[in-house]
Amino acid sequence: MMTAFFHDLAPVRYDPEADDLAFRHYDPDEMVMGKRMEDHLRFAAAYWHSFAWPGGDPFGGQTFDRPWFGDTMELARLKADVAFEMFDIIGVPFFCWHDADIRPEGSSFAESQRNLEEIVDYLIGKMENSRTRLLWGTANLFSHRRFMAGAATNPDPDVFAWSAATVKSCMDATHRMGGENYVLWGGREGYETLLNTDLKRERQQAGRFLQMAVEYKHRIGFKGAILVEPKPQEPTKHQYDFDVATVYGFLKEFGLEEEVQMNIEQGHAILAGHSFEHELALAASLGIFGSIDMNRNDYQSGWDTDQFPNNVPEVALAYYEILKAGGFTTGGTNFDAKLRRQSLDPLDLIAAHVGAMDVCARGLKAAAAMLEDGRLEAMRAERYAGWDRPEGQALLNSDLESIAARVTGGGVNPLPRSGRQEILENIVNRFV
Amino acid sequence: MMTAFFHDLAPVRYDPEADDLAFRHYDPDEMVMGKRMEDHLRFAAAYWHSFAWPGGDPFGGQTFDRPWFGDTMELARLKADVAFEMFDIIGVPFFCWHDADIRPEGSSFAESQRNLEEIVDYLIGKMENSRTRLLWGTANLFSHRRFMAGAATNPDPDVFAWSAATVKSCMDATHRMGGENYVLWGGREGYETLLNTDLKRERQQAGRFLQMAVEYKHRIGFKGAILVEPKPQEPTKHQYDFDVATVYGFLKEFGLEEEVQMNIEQGHAILAGHSFEHELALAASLGIFGSIDMNRNDYQSGWDTDQFPNNVPEVALAYYEILKAGGFTTGGTNFDAKLRRQSLDPLDLIAAHVGAMDVCARGLKAAAAMLEDGRLEAMRAERYAGWDRPEGQALLNSDLESIAARVTGGGVNPLPRSGRQEILENIVNRFV
Amino acid sequence: MMTAFFHDLAPVRYDPEADDLAFRHYDPDEMVMGKRMEDHLRFAAAYWHSFAWPGGDPFGGQTFDRPWFGDTMELARLKADVAFEMFDIIGVPFFCWHDADIRPEGSSFAESQRNLEEIVDYLIGKMENSRTRLLWGTANLFSHRRFMAGAATNPDPDVFAWSAATVKSCMDATHRMGGENYVLWGGREGYETLLNTDLKRERQQAGRFLQMAVEYKHRIGFKGAILVEPKPQEPTKHQYDFDVATVYGFLKEFGLEEEVQMNIEQGHAILAGHSFEHELALAASLGIFGSIDMNRNDYQSGWDTDQFPNNVPEVALAYYEILKAGGFTTGGTNFDAKLRRQSLDPLDLIAAHVGAMDVCARGLKAAAAMLEDGRLEAMRAERYAGWDRPEGQALLNSDLESIAARVTGGGVNPLPRSGRQEILENIVNRFV
Amino acid sequence: MMTAFFHDLAPVRYDPEADDLAFRHYDPDEMVMGKRMEDHLRFAAAYWHSFAWPGGDPFGGQTFDRPWFGDTMELARLKADVAFEMFDIIGVPFFCWHDADIRPEGSSFAESQRNLEEIVDYLIGKMENSRTRLLWGTANLFSHRRFMAGAATNPDPDVFAWSAATVKSCMDATHRMGGENYVLWGGREGYETLLNTDLKRERQQAGRFLQMAVEYKHRIGFKGAILVEPKPQEPTKHQYDFDVATVYGFLKEFGLEEEVQMNIEQGHAILAGHSFEHELALAASLGIFGSIDMNRNDYQSGWDTDQFPNNVPEVALAYYEILKAGGFTTGGTNFDAKLRRQSLDPLDLIAAHVGAMDVCARGLKAAAAMLEDGRLEAMRAERYAGWDRPEGQALLNSDLESIAARVTGGGVNPLPRSGRQEILENIVNRFV
Ligand SMILES: [Co+2]
Ligand SMILES: [Co+2]
Ligand SMILES: [Co+2]
Ligand SMILES: [Co+2]
Ligand SMILES: [Co+2]
Ligand SMILES: [Co+2]
Ligand SMILES: [Co+2]
Ligand SMILES: [Co+2]
Incomplete structure (x- = not known):
């Protein structure tokens, strides 16, 4: 049974000549360099921004009125129903979640855990009636006040323990749902002031934490990739996983460079003073490229705006690096993107994804054409002859x-x- | 015999009550935490900015009229005379140079080499009559057009060769002059566009180049430290030695983390999106802290302004990290700082150094007092108990x-x- | 009767030799250039950050547990009780508020208005037993979702009307409480995308709105200053009151340059690409300097961190410009500053204010000493002779x-x- | 007679199917919204970057070997010959100059003036055999050391006088050559430190200087527009003509808002914290839009990179604002763009212009199509209904x-x- 949220909107079709809502460029079955476009792009929708974010910013509160906002399991199921309706309408083959997006927080770890297991069952049921699978799961170790001073890098060992238990439960859930990757983003792994921070200790804690996650993956036979998502700052003043180069040094120190790959976000690359294609090319050259979050920042804003991509030339240069690196294996194109907080209508949510998917499809096709043309690579090779x-x-x-x-x-x-x-x-x- | 440049200015004295040119805070012999202040701070003057820079910027040419500007060996000797007069006036125990600062470029490598050897002899003579020693030497592998596409990372192996030969000659000269360190700054080791750049090749070239420099150091018995100076950008769009964390990963990849240390510049830390104390603390925690360039950037300008330090609270936090790391061993406090291009008078050059040395002395004493007070460290320790x-x-x-x-x-x-x-x-x- | 929040902490005393919580530099009665320090600095505490902000950031929610959080009038009175206890403990002569800080939002404009009037009566009662007066009041026209697309510059005239009515009610309240200024900060007066924005219309709306506010001030005989607070961005991508120079052009266009002055915030100056002292000097030179928000940003963060000031040399340069401009008349030094969200303890709130007041006192005394010394001004005058x-x-x-x-x-x-x-x-x- | 510089390259043709050097989008005669594309875009080449810039940056010197580099009148004529060959090859209807680009500096003002007059005669001769006309002339009041502390805003009245005389001579030359505009860019009108700067005096000087330029324009009957080019910083720490909004306030103060228009550069908009389209839309809404410099900055670099435009979606949004403002009257699309300093070949110079002109042509056509489609404007109007x-x-x-x-x-x-x-x-x- 359908919710009324999207007013029975039909799945968005591919029609390059359409004058209404349609994909003008994204045709999942079109062959690009010998592979279906869908299998190249491997789009994923993000549960958090699309369904859990209320529209707040540092100077204002909730703008979205969503019928599923609230803390009960019933509302969590309604949220899942609407999410899968959107997945079907836009035809994304994947989605991604944090535990905090999909289940209400309980009054104890055990209760949160029970809530999670119950909603995971529900989502598995949804997936049986949908073609959308799980690209990755991850633990939200940054929103609750217990994480305010870090998760793995917290001065309090109890928070490390809580975080470790949470990663176990999220990796279990990801594994159970057939997820293709497991992601770690260290939103609070960093500091606000060096004056109260012991960099050396916190680095050891972070290194050991990541080792444990990798060990556990092998113990349970999870075949997906472990991905780390770099970001230089925000919410903290300095985040340890600053950029690809920084994480590479960290992986080398802890012997993890063969075990962990990068989930690279366009907006985080910009915040770190790089281009997106730089981070992609660097990760590929170091053998640690994994997946992407294809959401841009506004160059004019000094914070993470997480906007849907809209600039085709930029997106084309990104896919050019990805194709040169051999394309995605377990990774994909996740939209870690949120509507602008004034975009109140359900249709805004659909249109934002459709527009972004079209931008990516154009970018991919342009990148493939550049590679097939061969002049760029020939000129590069000639330069180093x-x-x-x-x-x-x-x-x-x-x-x-x-x-x-x-x-x-x-x-x-x-x-x-x-x-x-x-x-x-x-x-x-x-x-x- | 004195040149007339500084008008027979006497060495600047320490006098906290003075109303004219004097050190108000820097007393070389004052004991701070059991060590002479001079031995803590180990000040060095930079030959290039003080004596070779004509005052140009991207929108204007030379502003300084210096009698030694020109390309002859005679002018190079005059420059050395004036430099040592300044070293004596301000009482710095060290200085630093690039080859291009101290000798005219010849019409061939061999001629440049002969020029260098001759001026090194001359400088050794100057050092015999002065107490100023060499903190470090380095090769200018960025100004000449042959380096426009990189030195070690150039697409042309001939430039790699030229650069390697230059590093050898500069390391030889440094060794001969009793230098305590040898520095590499990769001003053109980076790229302007990814479209013509092979990140993987260039990284291998850079890694091998640095290994060769380390091997050569051991071959000739140079006991000083090899220092790399990170900078994220400028002149290039992206520089490979972006920041301390990036260089650490690079050193790990090429097995050099025990052989190479960091020369950290305040302005470069800022350009990379860090605080100076962050870079210092990180290098210390990774065991690769070496030396500093104590010149600030203007937070308001998006390029490297290389100004003399003038903010005591900031400088104090830097020395706090240095003291916690055990202080300098071979390293020191180099002023890689240039006068503003309107500061035309010889006295401006003296006053700029004196002011900067006083700022550093205040910062060091404040840092020592904070450590001796012990409250900060006690509170930090308590947090991780x-x-x-x-x-x-x-x-x-x-x-x-x-x-x-x-x-x-x-x-x-x-x-x-x-x-x-x-x-x-x-x-x-x-x-x- | 005292609340228990600050545990009966006594008013903070001036004691330069103290080893515990005390003012080491701020002595209200010390004479500086012929005026009491308190009368120079005119400190104000901000109701919103200290009492209404829950500690959230874009990636995490409430961290502070305050007994007055909630939406009832009773809690609003408890908040006021604690606020005045803090004012008394730190000895600030002034405070500032937005309507939304001091009263719960009602279910209608009329109910909000009644809540405001009732709490204003209560605050007036508090002021009768305290020496803290009102520096300024202002209307929060940015937090509620009705303002998401602007207040005066909203595409919907009804929001303009609602905003106008709100300004009237807040100016009435300010007048009734003897406030010395009335402030307008246009947190949503700007845009997220030019694609849906009519710059010309919105400018006309903003200009007329400000004229109405000025007209109303004269109608009711409010003798305080009308202050506009510039900020270049955040929350919006572009805010119309970008910086002092921009607002000056706006005032000239609408004939308001004699009627309106600037409330200049350090952090906003930085975000706009200026130094704080630049904005102060420019406003003074244009005859529109009014008041300041003395809270800094972190140079490393691209958003408004609203931290308490802690760098004396910077603060000294700011007061130098203020003293040169003749000092404050109706304006003052407001701390539009919030605790770091990890600073959970009541004592953190006290210590933050005390430290900031001491930093300002040191800055003011240094600025006065520079002016009395006279060399800086003499050298400036000589340059233009x-x-x-x-x-x-x-x-x-x-x-x-x-x-x-x-x-x-x-x-x-x-x-x-x-x-x-x-x-x-x-x-x-x-x-x- | 042709120089050999471009090896007899034929004029670049329009051929959308070409596989070699050709315009793929720019067809001067194609009608767009009822006007020839050439008459919409009004392209201009910049003499300085293309012919006078040696390829230096703050860390390296000359990279370009141009046969006309040097200080004689004969070389100045050779430079003019090559310049007009390029204008013919790329088919630009306009060019632009500073005095310092086209004539060697003399040993006195009078000699510089004679050099200028002589080369202006020569250029007029060139123009008689070419279809390229003068879009604007301007005075270089920033490169020579005499301007290091400002031109109109110099503390030394003699520099004001020298600058005024230079503007007169450049406006005379512009008028004599039939120029359509006269531009002022205040590259040194700003400051390095507030400590030695009198903002109020300098503002009065700048205002009076601009009034004099306007008065002189009317006296000689120059019918072109007077344009000011805003830039927020670089070379100076702060430049007075920060952005469009700032200049508007300045014009209002000196009664010049009907006399002066804006020459808006993309890169300068970015440096000021705006989008290019913002600056265009704002100038249009204030009635002061004039002309553009269509050269981009690298978002990743904190200085003015003056690169040729290459991002069509961004360029389209710029022309959208220009078309909404009614298009250019006396203004045009100037490429204040320089080759990357590694782009040594004559062909690089041609290709850079051709690529940029094609990007602009695509952008213009897209902008026109958006306007003709009408949906964007309809939705905007509906929002404010x-x-x-x-x-x-x-x-x-x-x-x-x-x-x-x-x-x-x-x-x-x-x-x-x-x-x-x-x-x-x-x-x-x-x-x-
Ligand atoms: Co993000
Ligand atoms: Co992300
Ligand atoms: Co530097
Ligand atoms: Co340096
Ligand atoms: Co603020
Ligand atoms: Co404020
Ligand atoms: Co420019
Ligand atoms: Co320009």
Whole structure:
């Protein structure tokens, strides 16, 4: 039985000529580089922003009136009903959740746990009648006041314990629901002031916590990937998982670089002073690329605006890096995106996802066309051609003294060559 | 024989009551925590900004009229004469250089090399008549157009070779001059556009280059530290040595974390989205703290302004982290700071250094007082006390399942405690 | 009768030698440039952050447990009781409020109005037993969802009307309580996207709204100042009252530059890309300086952190501009500052204010000493001395042709002179 | 006779199917909303970046080897020859210059003036054999060290005089060459430190200077527009012409708002914390929109990168505002854009312009299509419909008391309506 929330809206169809609500670019079955578009993009909707967020910001409270807002199990089931109605309408193959999104908090850990198990059963029932599967689950270790000073990195060992138990229960639930990944975002793993913070201790706590999560994954036979989502700041002044490069160093220290991959969010890349494609390319070059949150920030705002993507050229450069890295395996394109708080109508929620999926579809097709065209990669390879020659390789196996002898002898006279940036950008613009 | 540049200005004295040019706070011989202030701070003047920079910015050219500007060896010697006069006037125990600061570029590598050797001889002569020693030398691998696309990370192996030869010659010169450290700053090790960049190749080149530098240090018996100076951007859009955390991951990948330390600049920390004390504390906690460039940026400007420090409370927090890390060993406090381009007078150069040294002296004394007072550290320790108890340690050796059993059983109920940030800031303000 | 909230804490005393909670620098009766320090600084506590804010941020909810949280008139009176206890403990001569801070929202405008009137009576009663007076009142036109698209600049005239009625009621209340100013902060006067925004209409609405407020002030004989508080963004992507310069242009357009002054917040200056002292100096130079919110932002965070001030050198430069402008008349130093959300203890609230007041007292005394010393102003005047000569003044009354004739004739040959920035900064550092 | 610089490259043709260098979107004669595309866009090339900039940045010197670099009149003529060859190849109808770009600096003002007059004659000769006309001329009052502390706002009246004479000579030259506008960019009108700055004096100087320029325009019968180009910072810490809103207030103070319009640069809008379209829409709504510099900044870099535009969706939103404002009259689309310093080849210069012109052509066509479609404007109008009704208008002519009576009486109950941002963004994405 349907809820009335979306007023019996039919599933959104693909129709490039439509004048109403339709996908103009996203055709799940269209083949791109030998694979169905749906299997490339692996879209996921986010439970929290779409169904649990009330519309507040630091200067104002709830704007959304949703019939499922409240703390009972009955409302949690209504929320699930509406969520799956949206998944069906927009045709996303995946969704994602935090425990706090899907079940009411209980008065004890045990009660929260029972609530979670009960709602997981309910969601599994929903999934049996839907084609939407679980991309990833994760634990909300940042909203409740008990986490205000961190979860794994809390000065109080009891919070570490509570967090560990929560990750176990969320990984169990993810595993039971057939989730393809398990995500950790350390929203409170950081600090507000160095004056009360012991960086060294907190790093050890965080490293051990992540090791435990990986150990537990293997113990229960969870085959999905463990993903860490970097973010440099907000809510805290400094977050330990600042960016891909920072997390890589952390993984190396704790021997986890083969076990953990990155869930990279566009908006977090921007906050960290990078481009999204930089974070993607870096993760790929380090062998730790996993999945993405395809939600943008406003370049003009210094905080995480989590907006639906709308700039095709930018999105195309992101998928270009993803395709070069071989595409997603367990990962996918999650919209960790929220409506603007003035977008009150149910239709806004549908249209936002449809528009975003179309932007991604255009971006993917442009990226594939750039790769198939081959000019960009040929020009890049040509630029480094000297390193492919035996002398180039020999140089890396040499030493300063030998090299200096050759240079001082006059045998080396480097001549600058054009980097051709504008020409490369023009080539990109033929495809986006 | 003195040049006329500083008009026979006498060495600046320590006089807290002076109304004219004097140190009001920096007394080299004052004991702070059992060590002379001079031996704590280990001040160094930077040859480049003080003597080689003409005052240009992206919208205007030279403002300074210095009698030594030009490309001859004779002018290079005059420059050295004036530099040592300044070192004597301000009483800095150290200075630092790039090759390009101290010698004219030749028409070939060999000629540049001869110029360097000749001026190094001259500088050694100057040092014999001065108490100023060499804190570090470094190679300028960023100003000449041959480096426009990188030095070690250049797509052209010939530039790698040229750069390697240059590092050898600069490390030789540093060694010969008794330098206490050798620094690498990768001003062009980065990219302008990902479209023409192969991140993986360039990372391998950079890693091998740094290994070669370390190998060469051991071969020649140079006992100083090898220091890398992080910076996130500028001149390039993205620089590989983004910040301390990034360089740490890089060192781990190439097995260099025991061989290389950090030279941390306040302005670069700010550009990377950190506080200076964060970068210092992080490097210390990772065991890679080495030295500092004590020049600030303007928070309002999005580029590296390299100004002399002038905010005592900020400087105090930096020295607090340095003292907690045990203070400098081979490192020191270098002013990688330039005059504002309107500060035309010789006296401006003296006054800028004197003011900065006084700011650092006040900061050091405040930091020492905070440590000796002990309240900050006691409050920090108290906050983590739970982790020092056997149950805390046992927790880190446990696993998710055991922990979850305990939490579900109701044995854990974390109660938030105040982080006391404002009280801690008030304590700091009693000392700064 | 006292509430138990602050555990009968005695008023904080002035004791420069104290080792416990005390003012070390703020002595209300100390004379500074011929005026009592209290009368210079005119401190005000902010009702909202200290008593109405639950500790939430975009990723987490309430952290503070305050016995007065809730929506009844009884709790509103308890809140007022505790507030005045704090005012007495810290000895602030002023406080400030929004309507939403002091009274529960009713189910209709009329009910909210009755609640406001009732609580205003209660506050007037509190003021009779306290020396704390009202610095300013203001209307909260941003938290409730009805204001989500603006107050005066809402596309719906009904929201304009509701806002106008609210301003009337708040100005009446301010007048009745003897408030010295009335403030308008346009937290929702801006936009999220230009695509749905008519800049021209909204500007007209805002201009007319402000005119009405000024007209009403005169009608009721309110003698206080009307203050506008600029902020560039947050909550909205762009706020119309971006900074002092922007508001000046707006006031000029609507003929209000003689009627309205600025309430300048440090954190908002930073967000707008300025220094605090810039905004103060600019407002003073335009004749529209009024009052300040002395709460800082974290330079590292891209949002408004509203922290208590803790950097004396920065605060000193702010008071230097204020003293040069003649000091406050109706304005004062309001702490629009909130505790960090981890600062749970009642004592944190007291200590935060005490520390901030001490920082301001030190800043004020340093600023006064710089002015009395006179060197800074003498050097500034000397720099512009050419303009005080008759030829300088004549130049401004001339025209391009006459000037060009003189220049072409060779009569003008400007010679750069040092701007002496570092020397000036050194002078400042003798006093802070 | 042709120089060899561009190797006899033929004029770039329009060919949407081309696989080599061609315009794929810019067809000058294509009609867009009833006007030729060329007449809409009014492209201009910038003399300085393309022909006078050596490729330096703050950490490196010249990278470009151009045969015309040097200080003689003969080289200045060669530069002009090459410039006009480029104008012909890319088919721009306009160009722009600073005096310092086109003539060598003389040893006196008079000699600089003679150089300028001579090269202006030469350029007029070039224009007779070309279809490229002058969009605007301007004076470089920022590069020479005499301007280091400002031009009109210099503490030294002699610099004011020199600057005034320079503006006269540049306006004369612009007038003689048939220029359609005269631009003022105050690159040094600002400050490095408030400590040595008198904001009030400098504002008076700047206001009087601009009045003189306007008076002189009328005296000589120059019919073009006087344009001011805002920029918030860089080279200085703070520039007085911060953004459009700031300049508007300045114009109002000096009675110039009917005489002066804005030349708005994308990169400067970003540096000021705005979007480009914001600055355009604001200027249009204030009646002071004039012309644009269509060069972007890198969102990731905190300085002015002056890159050629390459993001069509962003450019489309800019032209949307321009078309809504009625399009250009005397203004145009200037590329104040420089090659990346690694783009050494002559072909890079051509390709950069061609790519940028195509991006603009696509943007313009998309903007026109959005306007012709009409949905965006219809939805905007519908949102404000309440204000078009008599009650809406009456409200603006009312007063707080009357409004409050109605609201308190219960006659007003605003109900939030969706802002539909995502739906609007989806509509835009149908056209870009
Ligand atoms: Co986010
Ligand atoms: Co995310
Ligand atoms: Co620097
Ligand atoms: Co440095
Ligand atoms: Co604020
Ligand atoms: Co405020
Ligand atoms: Co620019
Ligand atoms: Co420009």
